[in-house]
Amino acid sequence: MSRVRNLAGYSLDAIAVMAVYLVMYLTGYGGDQPLWCLALGVFGALQMQPGFQRRLARGDLRRYAAPRMVLLMATATAFIYATGWGATMMCGLSLVVALHMRLSGAHGWRQGLFWTVLGALAGQTAIAVGWVESYIAAPAVHLVALGGVVLSALLIRTIGVTGEERQHAEGTTRSTERRYRALIRDSADVFAIYHTDGTLGYVSPAVRQLTGLDPNPRHFEALKGCVHPDDLPIGQALLHRAAVPGEQLESAEIRVRAADGGYRWTECTIRDHTGDPDLRGYVINVRDIHDRKSSQERLAHAATHDALTGLVNRAEFGRALDAACTAGETAVLFVDLDGFKKVNDTYGHDAGDALLIAAAEALVRWSPRGATVGRFGGDEFGVIIPWPSGGAEQAAERILAGLSTPVHFAGRELVIRASIGVAVSAPGSTSGAGELLRRADFAMYEAKRAGVHGFEVAPPSRALHQVLVPSARPAVQAR
Known part of the structure; x- marks a missing residue:
């Protein structure tokens, strides 16, 4: 259906021209060569079809534009002069050039202008020497032809320049669209x-x-x-x-x-x-x-966590303890492994690392929900229990029981032993996180003094002050 519409659209101009010519012929103003005029009109109408032009161009309308323009202009010029009305129908050549530009591009308007002027000169020369007849007598026919050529030239130039500008704008738009389409298609965003x-x-x-x-x-x-x-x-x-x-x-x-x-x-x-x-x-x-x-999260995690066990490090543990003490009643468990140096010296650092990892896992597993478990360094760990409500001692007992599970390494069973110091902030106390940690550290040493694998609860702050002030902290054997 679209093909029929296109054929009708391109044939409309030729049909209108042929209809006008038939009316002129029937009224006696169609020239002395009606058969030639009819043949030229039919041939011109045929050249106005895109399919015929594509065959002449061998499939590409950008090819052979100049020869096709010459053929079309020669046919149109011969037709209008054969009818005897060449001088008055010169403006029709501008429409022929417009049709050619529609099919082959606006760049051909200069050639169309050239062949319009040349065709007019040839036609007027033929009238002057008597080769063709004219219904307008000389010299008026030449003045009419001059006016027609000037008007045709202006029309062709206007249509051509406008067409070139439109084609340039369309080409720029297509180029921009292709560029941005390529950028968007190949972009990772x-x-x-x-x-x-x-x-x-x-x-x-x-x-x-x-x-x-x-x-x-x-x-x-x-x-x-x-x-x-x-x-x-x-x-x-x-x-x-x-x-x-x-x-x-x-x-x-x-x-x-x-x-x-x-x-x-x-x-x-x-x-x-x-x-x-x-x-x-x-x-x-x-x-x-x-x-x-x-990467940022890994760096942030590495800055706040221990690389071996994955627990929070000393700095992050201190920040968490400050926040817990500010929020309310808090308990701290200071955990130190017993005999860790002996394991390192006897079985090597790989065994020591395995022991530390197992201890960290046990601390996380057996600490109360919401607790913060951290590693200070070496074989020292800490546990923060917010709002303990008397559960700090029970937590220490569960952790000691969990740590008792043997660790298998290289065919050997390694047993974890630990000493735990427990310190609980008194309700309404204004003591800070540093003092609470010192009390837990003191209690851990007391547990170590009492024997392996046990815990001690630190005395209140005032009692601890009375113990520490008279003498320095008791010397403790190397752990």
Whole structure:
């Protein structure tokens, strides 16, 4: 059906010309050579068909443009002069040139202008020497032809320059579209257009690498299934901030569901383009920062945790103890392994490391829920029990029982023994974390003095002060 419409569209000009000529012929103003005029008209109409022009150009309308222009202009010029009305129908040549530019490009308008002038000169010369007849007598016929040539030239130039500008603009637009399409297609960032009705108008191909889904907007209509539940409020707040009038670019770090079912950290930026008639939505850019975020988290973890056991280190333990003491009643367990140096000296550092790891696991397992377990260094550990409510001693007993499980290493059974000092902050006490830790340390030494694998509870702060002030802390044998 479309092919028929195209054929009718390109034939309309030729049909109109032939109809006018038939009317002229029937009224006696169709020239002295009706058969020649009819043949030229039919041949000209045939040349106006894109299929015929494509055959002449061997499939590519950009080829042989000049010869095809010469043939078309020669046919049209011969037709209008054979009818006897060549001088008055010169403007029709501008329409012929326009048709050729429509098929082969606007760059041919200069050639069309040249052949229009040359055809007019040839036709007027033929009239002057009597080769063709004219219904307008000389010299008026030459003045009419001159006016027709000038008007045709102006029309051809106007149509040609306008066509070239349009083609240049279209070429620039296509080039820009190809460039941006290539940038978006090969970019690792995901670009999307989010409409105010909650639908996505576009998703770039990079989303396949991030989520494993095809870049079909329908796959991402349920944003709740794409964003981590904890980050949904962040995404909604990001949209609200972007909707504030202005040109601000809002950004936030949001976890997005990945192809493996997990979540990857991304940096989302959004700008409001709802007022742009070409976009009518929010332009969202999603950049995968998971590797960078993971590196930051690993560095932060390494700065606050012990590399061997994974427990918090001394500095982080101190911060946690400060926070617990500020929040309310707190208990601290100071744990020191007995005979650790002997294990290291006898079986090597690998055995010592295995013993430390097993001890850390036991402390985590048998400490109360909500407790913080840390390693100070060497064979010293600490446990923070917030709001102990009298459960610090029971916790020490459970930990000692858990530590009694033998550790198997290189075919040997290693038994963990420990001394634990327990210190509890008094209700309403203003003593700080440092004093509480010192009391637990003192109690641990008392437990070690009393015998292996036991615990002692530190006396209140005032009683401990009375013990420590008269004499220095008792000397204790090397652990």
